[in-house]
Amino acid sequence: MNSLELKNVFKTYPEFTLGPINLEIKQGEFFGIFGPPSTGKTSILKLILGLIHPDEGHVIINDQDAKDLGVSERGMSMVFQNLALFPHMSGRENIIFPLKERGATDREMEQQLNLVSDVLHISHILHKNPAQMSGGERQRIALGRAFAADSRAMLLDEPIAALDARLREEMRVELKRLQRENNQTFVYVSHDEEEVMAVSDRLAVVIGGKIAQVGVPDDVYSRPNSIAVAEVIGSPPMNLFQGEFSKKGNFFEAENFDARLALKGQSKHKGSATLGIRPEDIWLVEDGEETDFELSIISVEPLGGYTILNAYLGEKIVKIRAPGQVNVMAGSKQKVSFDPRRIHLFDDDGERL
Amino acid sequence: MSSIQINNVTKRFGDFTAVEDLSLDIQEGEFVALLGPSGCGKTTTMNMIAGLEDISEGSILFDGQDLSSTRIQDRNIGFVFQNYAIFTHLSVYKNLSYGLEVKKIDKSAIDSRVRAMADRMSITHRLDQKASSLSVNEMQKLAIGRSAIVEPRIFLLDEPLSNLDASFRAYMRTELKVLQHELGQTMIYVTHDQIEAMSLADKIAIIDEGKLMQYGSPLDIYNSPNNRFVAHFIGSPRMNLIDGELRQEADQLKLIISGGAEIALQGQIKSDFTSDGRVHSGSFGIRPQDIYFGDKRSSSDIEMKGTVDVLERVGPKRIAHLQVSETSFIAFDDQDQLKLGDEVPFYLASDKSMAFDVASGRRLGVI
Amino acid sequence: MTDTIKQPENSPANLKKQGYWAGVARDGQKMGFWFILPTLLLLLFIVVFPLFMQLYLSVTWWTPLEGIPWYRAWEVFSWGDNYVYQFTDERVRGAIWRTILIMIVAVPAQFFLGLSLAYLFMDNFPGRKFFYSLMLTPMMIVPAVVGLMFYLLFQGTGPVNAHLGLPSTFSWLTDVNRAMISIIIADVWQWTPLMFLILLAGMLGVPTDQLLAARLLGGSNWQNFLKIILPRMKAVIMIALVLRAVECFKIFDLIYIMTKGGPGVQTETISVFLYKMTFGEFEWSYVAALGLTILFVLSVIAAKGLAYIAKKDV
Numbered sequence A: 001m002n003s004l005e006l007k008n009v010f011k012t013y014p015e016f017t018l019g020p021i022n023l024e025i026k027q028g029e030f031f032g033i034f035g036p037p038s039t040g041k042t043s044i045l046k047l048i049l050g051l052i053h054p055d056e057g058h059v060i061i062n063d064q065d066a067k068d069l070g071v072s073e074r075g076m077s078m079v080f081q082n083l084a085l086f087p088h089m090s091g092r093e094n095i096i097f098p099l100k101e102r103g104a105t106d107r108e109m110e111q112q113l114n115l116v117s118d119v120l121h122i123s124h125i126l127h128k129n130p131a132q133m134s135g136g137e138r139q140r141i142a143l144g145r146a147f148a149a150d151s152r153a154m155l156l157d158e159p160i161a162a163l164d165a166r167l168r169e170e171m172r173v174e175l176k177r178l179q180r181e182n183n184q185t186f187v188y189v190s191h192d193e194e195e196v197m198a199v200s201d202r203l204a205v206v207i208g209g210k211i212a213q214v215g216v217p218d219d220v221y222s223r224p225n226s227i228a229v230a231e232v233i234g235s236p237p238m239n240l241f242q243g244e245f246s247k248k249g250n251f252f253e254a255e256n257f258d259a260r261l262a263l264k265g266q267s268k269h270k271g272s273a274t275l276g277i278r279p280e281d282i283w284l285v286e287d288g289e290e291t292d293f294e295l296s297i298i299s300v301e302p303l304g305g306y307t308i309l310n311a312y313l314g315e316k317i318v319k320i321r322a323p324g325q326v327n328v329m330a331g332s333k334q335k336v337s338f339d340p341r342r343i344h345l346f347d348d349d350g351e352r353l
Numbered sequence B: 001m002s003s004i005q006i007n008n009v010t011k012r013f014g015d016f017t018a019v020e021d022l023s024l025d026i027q028e029g030e031f032v033a034l035l036g037p038s039g040c041g042k043t044t045t046m047n048m049i050a051g052l053e054d055i056s057e058g059s060i061l062f063d064g065q066d067l068s069s070t071r072i073q074d075r076n077i078g079f080v081f082q083n084y085a086i087f088t089h090l091s092v093y094k095n096l097s098y099g100l101e102v103k104k105i106d107k108s109a110i111d112s113r114v115r116a117m118a119d120r121m122s123i124t125h126r127l128d129q130k131a132s133s134l135s136v137n138e139m140q141k142l143a144i145g146r147s148a149i150v151e152p153r154i155f156l157l158d159e160p161l162s163n164l165d166a167s168f169r170a171y172m173r174t175e176l177k178v179l180q181h182e183l184g185q186t187m188i189y190v191t192h193d194q195i196e197a198m199s200l201a202d203k204i205a206i207i208d209e210g211k212l213m214q215y216g217s218p219l220d221i222y223n224s225p226n227n228r229f230v231a232h233f234i235g236s237p238r239m240n241l242i243d244g245e246l247r248q249e250a251d252q253l254k255l256i257i258s259g260g261a262e263i264a265l266q267g268q269i270k271s272d273f274t275s276d277g278r279v280h281s282g283s284f285g286i287r288p289q290d291i292y293f294g295d296k297r298s299s300s301d302i303e304m305k306g307t308v309d310v311l312e313r314v315g316p317k318r319i320a321h322l323q324v325s326e327t328s329f330i331a332f333d334d335q336d337q338l339k340l341g342d343e344v345p346f347y348l349a350s351d352k353s354m355a356f357d358v359a360s361g362r363r364l365g366v367i
Numbered sequence C: 001m002t003d004t005i006k007q008p009e010n011s012p013a014n015l016k017k018q019g020y021w022a023g024v025a026r027d028g029q030k031m032g033f034w035f036i037l038p039t040l041l042l043l044l045f046i047v048v049f050p051l052f053m054q055l056y057l058s059v060t061w062w063t064p065l066e067g068i069p070w071y072r073a074w075e076v077f078s079w080g081d082n083y084v085y086q087f088t089d090e091r092v093r094g095a096i097w098r099t100i101l102i103m104i105v106a107v108p109a110q111f112f113l114g115l116s117l118a119y120l121f122m123d124n125f126p127g128r129k130f131f132y133s134l135m136l137t138p139m140m141i142v143p144a145v146v147g148l149m150f151y152l153l154f155q156g157t158g159p160v161n162a163h164l165g166l167p168s169t170f171s172w173l174t175d176v177n178r179a180m181i182s183i184i185i186a187d188v189w190q191w192t193p194l195m196f197l198i199l200l201a202g203m204l205g206v207p208t209d210q211l212l213a214a215r216l217l218g219g220s221n222w223q224n225f226l227k228i229i230l231p232r233m234k235a236v237i238m239i240a241l242v243l244r245a246v247e248c249f250k251i252f253d254l255i256y257i258m259t260k261g262g263p264g265v266q267t268e269t270i271s272v273f274l275y276k277m278t279f280g281e282f283e284w285s286y287v288a289a290l291g292l293t294i295l296f297v298l299s300v301i302a303a304k305g306l307a308y309i310a311k312k313d314v
Helices: A040-049 A090-103 A106-120 A135-148 A165-181 A193-199 A217-222 A227-232 B042-050 B090-101 B107-120 B134-147 B166-183 B192-200 B218-223 B228-233 B267-274 C010-016 C022-059 C068-077 C081-088 C090-122 C127-141 C143-153 C161-164 C176-204 C206-217 C220-230 C235-249 C254-259 C270-279 C284-311
Strands: A004-013 A016-028 A030-034 A056-061 A077-080 A154-155 A186-189 A200-209 A209-216 A238-243 A251-252 A260-262 A272-277 A282-284 A293-302 A306-313 A314-325 A331-339 A343-346 B004-013 B016-026 B031-035 B057-062 B076-082 B154-158 B186-191 B203-208 B212-214 B238-247 B250-258 B264-265 B281-286 B301-312 B316-325 B327-332 B345-349 B356-357
Touching: A004 A040, A004 A186, A016 A209, A030 A040, A030 A165, A030 A193, A040 A056, A040 A077, A040 A154, A040 A186, A056 A135, A077 A135, A077 C010, A077 C022, A090 A135, A106 A165, A135 A154, A135 A165, A165 A186, A165 A193, A165 A238, A165 B192, A165 B264, A165 B301, A186 A193, A193 A217, A193 B166, A193 B301, A200 A217, A200 A227, A209 A217, A209 A227, A209 B031, A217 A282, A217 B228, A227 A238, A227 A272, A227 A343, A238 A314, A251 B154, A251 C081, A282 A314, A293 A314, A293 B166, A293 B192, A306 A331, A314 B316, A331 B134, B004 B042, B016 B203, B016 B212, B031 B042, B031 B134, B031 B192, B042 B076, B042 B154, B042 B186, B090 B107, B107 B134, B134 B154, B134 B166, B166 B192, B186 B192, B192 B218, B203 B218, B203 B228, B203 C284, B212 B218, B212 B228, B212 B267, B228 B238, B228 B281, B228 B356, B238 B327, B250 B267, B250 B281, B250 B327, B264 B267, B267 B356, C022 C068, C081 C090, C081 C284, C090 C161, C090 C176, C090 C235, C090 C270, C127 C176, C143 C176, C143 C254, C176 C254, C220 C235, C235 C284, C254 C270, C270 C284
Parallel strands: A030 A186, A030 A200, A077 A154, A154 A186, B031 B186, B031 B203, B076 B154, B154 B186
Antiparallel strands: A004 A016, A004 A056, A200 A209, A238 A251, A238 A272, A251 A260, A272 A343, A282 A331, A293 A306, A293 A331, A306 A314, B004 B016, B004 B057, B203 B212, B238 B250, B238 B281, B250 B264, B281 B356, B301 B316, B301 B345, B316 B327
16 A cells, blocks of 8 residues: 655756656655755655645645645654754653644653653753754754654654764664554655665655656665666765777777776677776785786775775776775775676666666 | 874863863874764864863973964964855955965965965866855865965864765765875864774774773774774774673673673683673674674684564665664675574674673773 | 634634644735734824825925914915925025034944944953943933933033033033034944944854854954954944934934034034924924925935845845
8 A cells, every 4th residue: 555655746946846756655664765965855755744735746645635635634744854843842842742732641642752762862851952952962852753743654854964973873773663663654865875775665866856766775776777876876886987889799998998898798789888887896806817907096995894995097086895904005006807797887878787 | 284292181161071181192294083972072172272272281282382372373273164164255265365365475476376276176166256155065175275275284174074965975085085195284183973084094083071092093993992982983884782791600601681692602702701800791892794694604603593673785785683682783694685584593703702891891801 | 894804714713724834835925914914004104194294294385373274284385495495595504514514423433432342342251241231321321311411511610621621611512613522422422332232243143163264264353353254244334324324314312402503503403403493483394395305315325225235145
């Protein structure tokens, strides 16, 4: 059963047009919306919530067109990017506010309050006013308020962006657990690609006001269907090289470097294309082995569990993700190789593999 | 370009001690990150270096010189604020030239230096525009350029990348590293993001609640954390730290963890935990990559059983959260085989494990 | 107005049924109008109606001494005669000149004094709150009382002469030049606090981190003041200057009490002149015309100032 649907929705803004948006979000799904800033992600949430209305198309909630449903009738909670906490109320009062409005009993409110404060670690700041809290604490109170309302669906707009990196990693796991336990539908907007990929059951990549790809994270990661998606999914992002196919279609010559890649008869495409390869699919080659590619290392980022190398191939910067810790110095030359089966090929805007 | 010595510096705000007995030795041209959670005192420390805050106790020396009696405007310290503090009423050009104008340098010299810096920061096309019309990313470059142009003795950056969107952040990280090498500046960089610190810094100083936890190169800290806080803070994904009570049963040493499950300690990790007789509550540390599935590889490895509670895709890898009674272990699902709800056996590589004392946080067993 | 009696679409009762947000999104504009209506009606009665009355009278010869009620003033129509006469009236010329003179000296003096004081108050110092309240007291005093204060101070036998060691024959208020000086001093004393208040608010609106950044770049206090603080205060400075200039132009209480416009008409400003014309000689239609001319001139000045402020976005 579809919990939420957007059918052919359009919304015109002075800077760009949002649409066509076609999304189907199932009941109990953790659905992520990812894209660069200011491309309409928040607007999609507002359309679902009913704060704004589509210029064209329909928002359908539980198989009913939401056109005549007011915001408070849609059974949703939203966590806003700017939190929108009531400044004159304490943390506690903020959280129980939606329950109070709906006429919950004192016991129900206490119960929800305790549940929520435990998970979000906010019991010790409930008495404070938002002005007395840190950014991270305020964010958790806003989450608490949305959760306490126990709505059918939760819309979250960058809900953990203000927290420390470490706390963010922990919070997103908690959010996922909460979502599963309460069997709520979550629509989660973020511009942090790693975050959205980690938490979502399915996600939509929104670029330039349009949906570039929808799918489960695994698919979006391993089969991005356009260069635009490939550029934004993955940290570090995919290395992309523009070039041309040879006449017989089994060699690819890239503009930025002189080597040719033998493709082992894969492509039927002719002409120009873009080749992509993910940093983790390039590996360092021991001395003594033969390979076509030698890079000059610009910098090394040792992250402990893995290492990121920035290197020049000709004039283009290539990023490599090597497992573990490597003994490579900046300024040295390194030989690398890659698995031709792991490449992604794109024509002027689509993929074929 | 200066070296900096922070000697036993303490900062108090009334009753509250923000920084306690902090000592750091920063070499000329080094890129040092001050890393820690919000409110740990890293920004206060940086403010003290800049002279924006007084030092309660201790001293900070620049190339051996104490600047505490020098006025802020004469210290020649570059500072990039978290929100950039760009002069929004001035043009980009005027922002860049400000530091030179106040030194009464002549116009033509200013002009050539401004244009060179704008070129270096790739904002030449914005020179005549009002600074307020820049995008956040461009503002960041302007903030850095504005400070760099006066060739300060050191460069202080206060969480400079936290306002940027995720993709630009990665790009700026590389840029900053290259820039620092080119300028040869001593740079001190405040952040709460350990990935940033690991990728950029020559040395990292981890601070928690005003105290220095550890100071060393990124890999040194990663491979040999000397306390529980550091072990927990550094590394992505984070290290598993399982707290529990040590119990000796016959010749078996067990760690009883939350919910009653047991970790049977053997080999090196067992002797680490027993190295200090006073320790009763221990923390078992193991990195996700040192947990594996399938067949046991070494006799000293520890076998556990857990339920797959959460699966996360982080980059090219899948992370599984394994629930063992009330505790969670994170591990890599390299084979992409696990499903939610699976009950699986898994192994902890005991020679890669680390022991910590819960009470003091101290690493156990390392000489 | 039957519309207001029936519950309008956007009354609180109806809104609750639709959901608050829906109501606002659809009818935001309309609701605003209803809120403004009472004030609009008040303004109409107090400002617009008398204005038209004044316009009406200004094109007649009417005075209350004519014996006819004001609404029949059309019987003594004079067209633009009052307006023409303004320009040739020696007394009007003199009054305007003197008013402008006071304005040109007093307003800048208040401004620079207020600016310097505001700068001193930018940073915290012990007793700041106390001195701040102290600073504001002069402008809280009724102008007439201030007038009386300085009248007494500047008497020949008063404290000013005593402290300056001047003989009691050294007159302040009856000598032409010195009377102007004493009036200007009184005005500056009373209204510098207003400048101080407005300019300090403007100064505190300058983002502190930008000031810090300027300092770290090597800028001295003076350099930062000129390059960062002042430019960002342009709108506030304009507000303060326009406000005070317009008010100063209308200066009345101080002068009337200190010198009554004397000696003779030597310190008569335009407001004093109008007052005397109204209650002394009952030339109400002339006063009406003059009043409207001044209103026009001041409005133009204020509008220019506002336009400048509106353009300024820092």
